[in-house]
Amino acid sequence: SEFQKTRAADTLQSSSSENEQSNNSSLVAHSANSNNNKNTTINDNTNNNNNNNNNQQLASKESTHPTIDSFTRTLLKSKATLGDKNAQVTLGDMHLDGKGVQQDYRAAMGWYRKAADQGDAVGQCNVGLLYFQAFGVPQMFSAAMEWFLKAANQGYADAQYYIGAMCNLGQRVPKDHSQALA
Template sequence: MRILRSISIWLGCLTWAAGASAQISLTPPAAQPPAGKPSAKQETPDETSKEAPKPKAPAVARKPAAPPKPAAAPAPAPARAPAFEDPNVDLVYGAYQRGLYKTTLDLATTRALYARDPKAMTMLGELHANAMGVKRDDAKAAEWYQRAADAGDREGMFALAMMRLAGRGGRVNREEAVKLLASSAKLGNPKAAYNLALLYLDGQTLPQDLRRSAELLRVAADAGNPEAQYALATFYKEGTGVPKDIDKAVRLLQAASLADNVDAEVEYAIALYNGTGTPKNEAAAVALLRKAARQNSPIAQNRLARVLVSGQGAPIDKVEGLKWHIVAKTAGKGDPMLDEALADLSPEDRAKAEAAARKWIGSK
């Protein structure tokens, strides 16, 4: 079967959701002015009295109305908590994304020391492991990853596992790496599941178990990991650890190619070109081959060269075909059939193809 890609170190970046809550302040309505006191009662003449009516008593003067009370000032907004006390603040990740690694280091250190934030610990491991804002220090990186892993952070577990496999920050410890990968995968880390699947596949660190490898690849593939999708596609294509199923293989290749996995793009293009496990579509196949060729896949470059030489799926263009063939040969991928097909090019066309190939190689 196709040899899968070797395990590569992948250091996950932490993310915190940036939450914001709207503040609503209610201002109490102004106080209503008190009503004036009623005037004193007026005497009325007794209709049965024979005496002359007495003059009316003057009305008691009203007191002036009290001025309205000023409206109560809104309560001041509460002071914002320090960053390390607010789990929704993503100042650390924001600084990291902008390349402000010294700021990231300071903020992450504060969160790790005062808030015991495991994601900040993983970030500190990342910074020390990759010399971002601080000198590279594998031992310190491993120490921070260990603290994050002990606190239950799946990314810290994964990063420490990869360091243990590579012997960075300490001696090689495959047994510890396997345990860390298993714990990280159990917490839903697709990269951990993918790399653990490769260990079950190669049969060196762990006894080879193709079925268990396929199960782990399926976990990672379902989580959207394109490398796992491509690897599981090859399992279904060849019947490794799973029943052979071309249709499932092609669907996985399609998913991985949509995520820009170059190997999947080439395999899916070939399936489209031949109509294997999917309706035949030469135009779409050639478009994918062009994309993969520009991503420097020698296999795609030679496949595209064959299409351009034969004119099946695209107009004949032997100069362009020879250009891609020369580029692929420079990367160590020859094709005797293309050598023969292009041998009859005129010196002028060959010179054009060679110049185009040099320009492409020089632009990389």
């Protein structure tokens, strides 16, 4: 979600030295411009167009209404419980942002992890972000990098960006500008 990306960039920026401040402004700019609509990201990683349309319709309610009605929540939870990766990521987003449900970082991690364990790149990247930001879990840069790598190996651009940012800033990985640019 946009919240996650902004928070990740803010975390990266605040944890770097003053000499790296100019480099970090590009991190914030990337975050603000990347994936303005999380529903597009959620739905880009599936092969089932029918499923895509249904989840997009369900998730679009989130962006137009301050709260999600109980029917939609029940339907999303039912789909997620049956293993629908997109519904799992959507529920993770809802719990992370507190939209339509009580904000609960641990619940967000649980839903993202279910999608990630099925190989969903968005879920994997989001698990990495939660480890990076210490939302609902202890901050673990090595775990964040591991999950970012899983998503990046599937071609997920946001995960590739976060790997580059972590390498550039030396966030619990050796600072390596050549790897950051790779």
